[in-house]
Amino acid sequence: xxxxxWEVSGDIDYQKLIKEFGVSKLDDKILSRIKKHTKDLHFMxxxxxxxxxxxxxxxxxxxxxxxxFFLYTGRAPSGPIHIGHLMPWVxxxxxxxxxxxxxxxxxxxxxxxxxxxxMTFDDAEKYLNxxxxxxxxxxFNHKKxxxxxxxxxxxxxxxxACRVAKKITLSTVKASFGFTDSMNIGIIFYTSMQAVxxxxxxxxxxxxxxxxxxxAVDQDPHFRVARDVYPKLDYYKPAIIHGMFxxxxxxxxxxxxxxxxxxAIFTTDTPSEVKKKINKYAFSGGRDxxxxxxxxxxxxxxxxxxxxxxxxxxxxxxxxxxxxxxxKSGEMLTSELKEILIKKIxxxxxxxxxxxxxxxxxxxxxxxxx
Amino acid sequence: xxxxxWEVSGDIDYQKLIKEFGVSKLDDKILSRIKKHTKDLHFMxxxxxxxxxxxxxxxxxxxxxxxxFFLYTGRAPSGPIHIGHLMPWVxxxxxxxxxxxxxxxxxxxxxxxxxxxxMTFDDAEKYLNxxxxxxxxxxFNHKKxxxxxxxxxxxxxxxxACRVAKKITLSTVKASFGFTDSMNIGIIFYTSMQAVxxxxxxxxxxxxxxxxxxxAVDQDPHFRVARDVYPKLDYYKPAIIHGMFxxxxxxxxxxxxxxxxxxAIFTTDTPSEVKKKINKYAFSGGRDxxxxxxxxxxxxxxxxxxxxxxxxxxxxxxxxxxxxxxxKSGEMLTSELKEILIKKIxxxxxxxxxxxxxxxxxxxxxxxxx
Numbered sequence: 001x002x003x004x005x006w007e008v009s010g011d012i013d014y015q016k017l018i019k020e021f022g023v024s025k026l027d028d029k030i031l032s033r034i035k036k037h038t039k040d041l042h043f044m045x046x047x048x049x050x051x052x053x054x055x056x057x058x059x060x061x062x063x064x065x066x067x068x069f070f071l072y073t074g075r076a077p078s079g080p081i082h083i084g085h086l087m088p089w090v091x092x093x094x095x096x097x098x099x100x101x102x103x104x105x106x107x108x109x110x111x112x113x114x115x116x117x118x119m120t121f122d123d124a125e126k127y128l129n130x131x132x133x134x135x136x137x138x139x140f141n142h143k144k145x146x147x148x149x150x151x152x153x154x155x156x157x158x159x160x161a162c163r164v165a166k167k168i169t170l171s172t173v174k175a176s177f178g179f180t181d182s183m184n185i186g187i188i189f190y191t192s193m194q195a196v197x198x199x200x201x202x203x204x205x206x207x208x209x210x211x212x213x214x215x216a217v218d219q220d221p222h223f224r225v226a227r228d229v230y231p232k233l234d235y236y237k238p239a240i241i242h243g244m245f246x247x248x249x250x251x252x253x254x255x256x257x258x259x260x261x262x263x264a265i266f267t268t269d270t271p272s273e274v275k276k277k278i279n280k281y282a283f284s285g286g287r288d289x290x291x292x293x294x295x296x297x298x299x300x301x302x303x304x305x306x307x308x309x310x311x312x313x314x315x316x317x318x319x320x321x322x323x324x325x326x327x328k329s330g331e332m333l334t335s336e337l338k339e340i341l342i343k344k345i346x347x348x349x350x351x352x353x354x355x356x357x358x359x360x361x362x363x364x365x366x367x368x369x370x
Numbered sequence: 371x372x373x374x375x376w377e378v379s380g381d382i383d384y385q386k387l388i389k390e391f392g393v394s395k396l397d398d399k400i401l402s403r404i405k406k407h408t409k410d411l412h413f414m415x416x417x418x419x420x421x422x423x424x425x426x427x428x429x430x431x432x433x434x435x436x437x438x439f440f441l442y443t444g445r446a447p448s449g450p451i452h453i454g455h456l457m458p459w460v461x462x463x464x465x466x467x468x469x470x471x472x473x474x475x476x477x478x479x480x481x482x483x484x485x486x487x488x489m490t491f492d493d494a495e496k497y498l499n500x501x502x503x504x505x506x507x508x509x510f511n512h513k514k515x516x517x518x519x520x521x522x523x524x525x526x527x528x529x530x531a532c533r534v535a536k537k538i539t540l541s542t543v544k545a546s547f548g549f550t551d552s553m554n555i556g557i558i559f560y561t562s563m564q565a566v567x568x569x570x571x572x573x574x575x576x577x578x579x580x581x582x583x584x585x586a587v588d589q590d591p592h593f594r595v596a597r598d599v600y601p602k603l604d605y606y607k608p609a610i611i612h613g614m615f616x617x618x619x620x621x622x623x624x625x626x627x628x629x630x631x632x633x634a635i636f637t638t639d640t641p642s643e644v645k646k647k648i649n650k651y652a653f654s655g656g657r658d659x660x661x662x663x664x665x666x667x668x669x670x671x672x673x674x675x676x677x678x679x680x681x682x683x684x685x686x687x688x689x690x691x692x693x694x695x696x697x698k699s700g701e702m703l704t705s706e707l708k709e710i711l712i713k714k715i716x717x718x719x720x721x722x723x724x725x726x727x728x729x730x731x732x733x734x735x736x737x738x739x740x
Contacts, residue, residue, distance in 0.1 A: 110532045121529065151532070155525030159491065162480045162521070165556030170540075173555055185543055186535030189559035 003218050004177060006115055008255045014051055014217075014244060021220050023052040023242060033060050038098040043315045044091045044243070052217065052242040054227070059239035062210045063099075069210035071095055072197045072238065074106035077127035078116065081134040082264035083345070084246035084255060087312060091243065092214045093138050101144070104197045105135060105366075108150045111194075114186040121151070129363070134267050136359035136366060137352050146368040148200075150193050156370055160203060161192040167229040168192065176225050195226035199235040211238035216245060216255075246311050247304055251283040267356065271346040278305065278342050279335075285327070286334035297330035298337075305334075305341040313344040374547060376485055378588050378625045384421055384614060391590050393422040393612060403430050408468040413685045414461045414613070422587065422612040424597070429609035432580045433469075439580035441465055442567045442608065444476035447497035448486065451504040452634035453715070454616035454625060457682060461613065462584045463508050471514070474567045475505060475736075478520045481564075484556040491521070499733070504637050506729035506736060507722050516738040518570075520563050526740055530573060531562040537599040538562065546595050565596035569605040581608035586615055586625070616681050617674055619651040637726065641716045648675065648712050649705075655697070656704035667700035668707075675704075675711040683714040 001010035003017060018025055026048065035041050037060075044050050059069055073092050075085065096103050109124045128149065136142075150157065173179055173188060198211045213223065220242060227237045245255030249263050265277055285303030287293035300306040306327060314320045323340065326332035371380035373387060388395055396418065405411050407430075414420050429439055443462050445455065466473050479494040498519065506512075520527065543549055543558060568581045583593065590612060597607045615625030619633050635647055655673030657663035670676040676697060684690045693710065696702035 110529065114532060114536055121533070151529035152525065154528035155522065158524035158528050159480065159521035162484060162556050163491070165559070166484055166554050168555050169551065170549075170553055170555060170558060171551040174551065179540075181539065181541040181544065183540055184536050185538050185540060185558050185562060186532045188540060188555050189535070192555060 005219055005221060006177075008218050008245060012245065012255075017217060018052050021052075021217070021224070023054055023220065023240070024056075026051055026053050026056070026241065030056050030060075033057070037063070042091060042094045043317065044087070044311075046317065047310060049087070049311055050091060050214070050241050050243045053240060054223075055237060055239040056212075056241065059210055059212055067210055068101060069099070069212045069239070070102040070104060070201050072104045072106070072211055072213050073215060074108060074194075074197070075131050075135065076108045076111040077124050077131045078112035078119065079127055081131055081267045083267070083308070083312060084264070086134070086138065086267070087246055088214050088216055088243045089135060089138055090312070093140055095212070095214060096140065096144065102201065103140060103145045104148060104201060104368075105140075105145060106148045106150070106194070106197045107131065108190070108193060109152075110150050110186065111190055114184060114190060132363050132366070133356045133359040134352075136362050137267075137355035139355070140366075142362065142365040145366055147363075147366045148197055148368055153368065156368075157193060157196045157200065160196045160200065161189075163233055164195045164226065164229050165189060165192040167232050168225060172225060176221050191222050191225055194222045195229065198223070198226065198238040199230060199233070202235055208234070208236055210236050213238050213240045215240065215242065217242040218245075218255075244311070247307050249277060249281040249283065249304055251302075251304065265345060267349065267352055269349065271342075271349075274345050274349065275342050278338050278345070282308075282338060282341075284334045284338075286337075287330075290333060293333060294330045298327045298332070298334065300324045300327045303327065303334070303337065305337050308341055309344065313341060313348065373588050375589055375591060376547075378615060382615065382625075384587075387587060388422050391422075391587070391594070393424055393590065393610070394426075396421055396423050396426070396611065400426050400430075403427070407433070412461060412464045413687065414457070414681075416687065417680060419457070419681055420461060420584070420611050420613045423610060424593075425607060425609040426582075426611065429580055429582055437580060438471060439469070439582045439609070440472040440474060440571050442474045442476070442581055442583050443585060444478060444564075444567070445501050445505065446478045446481040447494050447501045448482035448489065449497060451501055451637045453637070453678070453682060454634070456504070456508065456637070457616055458584050458586055458613045459505060459508055460682070463510055465582070465584060466510065466514065472571065473510060473515045474518060474571060474738075475510075475515060476518045476520070476564070476567045477501065478560070478563060479522075480520050480556065481560055484554060484560060502733050502736070503726045503729040504722075506732050507637075507725035509725070510736075512732065512735040515736055517733075517736045518567055518738055523738065526738075527563060527566045527570065530566045530570065531559075533603055534565045534596065534599050535559060535562040537602050538595060542595060546591050561592050561595055564592045565599065568593070568596065568608040569600060569603070572605055578604070578606055580606050583608050583610045585610065585612060587612040588615075588625075614681075617677050619647065619653065619674055621653040621672075621674065635715060637719065637722055639719065641712075641719075644715050644719065645712050648708050648715070652678075652708060652711075654704045654708075656707075657700075660703060663703060664700045668697045668702070668704065670694045670697045673697065673704070673707065675707050678711055679714065683711065683718065 001012050031041060031045055063069060071092055073088060107128055109128050113119050113121055113124050173191060179188060202209045223240055230237050263281060265274055283304040285299035287296055309323060310320060327337055371382050401411060401415055433439060441462055443458060477498055479498050483489050483491055483494050543561060549558060572579045593610055600607050633651060635644055653674040655669035657666055679693060680690060697707055
């Protein structure tokens, strides 16, 4: 397996990742500490889809002392949004609502421009606008949510990125990201910009504020580097909560990507596109024939449709368990499981697309103004 | 000798530098082309204190076709301004007046912060303000002069710095600046920010505009790197005109620095400080005794006081020649030569300090507003 901010491939062993990245398992003790404040637990926590963390105990200690945190997450605009992207944001929205906290949402529009030879800033800007609509459509509270666009907010961020950069050597980024001398010097600097929103609110308020970063685990290396720097600048190390990747349609390895447009379910897909993609591409845990399936049963643990229900579209544990059992026993066929998923996705997307349309007039309200 | 943007030391051989840097000698043919437009030649051109160039013929070709250029120079705030800093700016002001062109003046306030372990952004900001006063005091036309401060104008510059950075590899900056893996990642990126003002006016006007950069020759490596990039972004390579360094008080090697405050004449020095510094420290080309001096004569070519007259304070070639001859023949003693210089500097500084006071209310007029 390979997990960097720029490549996720292979068979992902999340338990191994916990050791390799040096993060902590999100265990039941932490979950019950969270539940004390949120009353219930989001299904992504109950199901350990958010599976690891850094410093959550410290964050909750501070919270219980009355030292509220803010949330920070982001999206590098590089293509259309698929349902895999939504996972950490859906969870972030829940955190915002339950803890009633500010969210800083970064759009590092230079990141993919710097990494991707063919990408232009015009491409980045087009996707930036599209991607913002998807974030807004998830229902974040605009009074407590602040969009930062790296190139547009550099007047605010670049100076602080330099403060971070001064404390990070070339050796460190080479070791942490596998960079070589053939990389461009923008890529080398970039991690400094991603580090900034974790303390920018502290700069603006003139006092140290704890930060919690919900992210997909591939983004962890940025903060592994930056967390060594924050205390040197007299800021808290942010806490982090790490999510798994939504598997690609073709099978339960890697993460959903956007390179082949057939292989992802986009937020702008029509009901018939969704139906076609799921029916045609979603890797099945079913047997070769209906007879065999009825007799031996299917395997929901490798079935992509079941995984999508588990990761995103069936929040009800009882219902999910029922589907699991029925599919495993052979009572439910792959076509029936797929039908359930298709319906769930299309109900979600119908609503999402409506809100996405409305979002077009709301971007201004979310943009941070100094 | 060692000449990089961050270190100038040793015995500087400008003829050798022309070869090593791959620049062209500023010969009489070019000077007469310039004179065609300026009517007279600045004494720094007549005396070849600006001694080398890149692409001046191209720049003049474009100018003669009606394609006006703009000027770009700058100052990294890192300490108080001494008379050595003024040299290229005095010349730049002449170019602005003679060609009636815009000037973009960059203050990269992150540069020395990134390079100097102990320097803070508070230090940089303090010097930024002080340094701006000296630039304004030289009499630039505020309607045609635009200050860019990297951290303050990053909202405008960072995106374009990324466009440059994408085209520069780590290998290139390592080879060009001698960087190692122990350098911080801000230093690595910095040259991209210095590259931007050479095409920013073209971005803002939406058309390609030629650029001329008057600079002290130690800054050339930045543009050697950037000049390979500009055509890839469809901008002109800027022309450059290279100046020598004002020698330090103690002798005619290296350049005037600010590490020991006795060794530089600052723009805020009092008449008695100037007198004391010149009398005490200015390296003399005179003989050990008055008798020997009268008999054998002095050496104006290594005499720092004479060099300061030549580089900055005696624009009249006839008068300079007279001093040269009198000193060489022994008719003029070192103390007399020093007295001439002290008087010249103090007349200049009296006026400069008055204008510097007035400049305090003018900074706003010079700051570029998008």
